Amino acid sequence: MNPLNHLAHIIYPPRCIICSDFLWRAPFDAGDVANYICPSCLQGFSTIEAPFCSICGTPFISDGIENHPCEDCLRTPPYFQAAYAPYRYEGPILEAVLKLKYGGKTFVAEAMGQYLAEFAEMRFMLRKPCIIMPVPLHPKRLRERGFNQSLLLAKAVAVKLNGILDFISLIRAKETIPQTTLSRTERKRNVQNAFVLKNPAGVLKKNILLVDDVSTTGNTLNECAKVLKRGGVKAVFCVTLARAVL
Numbered sequence: 001m002n003p004l005n006h007l008a009h010i011i012y013p014p015r016c017i018i019c020s021d022f023l024w025r026a027p028f029d030a031g032d033v034a035n036y037i038c039p040s041c042l043q044g045f046s047t048i049e050a051p052f053c054s055i056c057g058t059p060f061i062s063d064g065i066e067n068h069p070c071e072d073c074l075r076t077p078p079y080f081q082a083a084y085a086p087y088r089y090e091g092p093i094l095e096a097v098l099k100l101k102y103g104g105k106t107f108v109a110e111a112m113g114q115y116l117a118e119f120a121e122m123r124f125m126l127r128k129p130c131i132i133m134p135v136p137l138h139p140k141r142l143r144e145r146g147f148n149q150s151l152l153l154a155k156a157v158a159v160k161l162n163g164i165l166d167f168i169s170l171i172r173a174k175e176t177i178p179q180t181t182l183s184r185t186e187r188k189r190n191v192q193n194a195f196v197l198k199n200p201a202g203v204l205k206k207n208i209l210l211v212d213d214v215s216t217t218g219n220t221l222n223e224c225a226k227v228l229k230r231g232g233v234k235a236v237f238c239v240t241l242a243r244a245v246l
């Protein structure tokens with residue numbers, strides 16, 4: 001940290017982005033979530049523990065069983081290999097995602113992305129070099145928000161995994177309504193054929209790690225995976241920060 005930042009740090013000690021408590025920490029390295037979120041909020045992050053669906057990551061209620069494909073995934077196998085998230089989308093992690101998307105706390109994406117990279121590396125046998133792709137925003141939404149939170153996360157994931165960041169090939173051609181506001185059947189229809197692969201030659205026979213902030217039913221990830229697989233991609237792995245458990 002340069003001396004000016006160090007001074008600013010002393011005059012304005014950093015606060016937790018969720019509860020605004022002071023973070024009594026020494027000057028830091030930007031890759032650590034604990035620089036932005038206090039220990040008590042971090043403890044409130046609810047992790048998704050096994051057993052869960054080995055494909056879509058939905059946690060199972062019953063204990064003491066191995067991870068296995070859920071009924072939905074057996075009936076209609078998704079286009080992706082697997083889609084996992086470290087956290088349930090509730091409590092402090094929900095607050096943190098909202099701060100990242102709507103509260104101007106975009107700086108937290110770097111630390112969260114690094115964490116997500118470690119999580120993906122642990123869960124998936126990723127063959128290197130891997131192509132890292134964010135779930136794209138529609139150009140209109142991108143103009144309104146000014147940034148794509150998934151791209152911010154994917155960028156940090158790519159740096160950490162030493163992967164290739166590709167935010168050009170996959171585009172969102174159809175404007176969609178946020179999935180969280182819709183019913184299960186509406187969600188499927190909402191994202192259907194929303195994505196287009198612009199440069200299939202660049203991703204032919206490649207492994208893709210698709211990154212998003214939150215997944216609900218996995219329909220968005222599956223639609224992206226569908227377009228990628230039809231375009232000749234070998235395998236699609238998906239990772240999101242949090243997953244809404246319905």
Ligand SMILES: [Zn+2]
Nearest residue numbers: 016019038041
């Ligand atoms: Zn806090």
Ligand SMILES: [Zn+2]
Nearest residue numbers: 053056070073
């Ligand atoms: Zn499943």
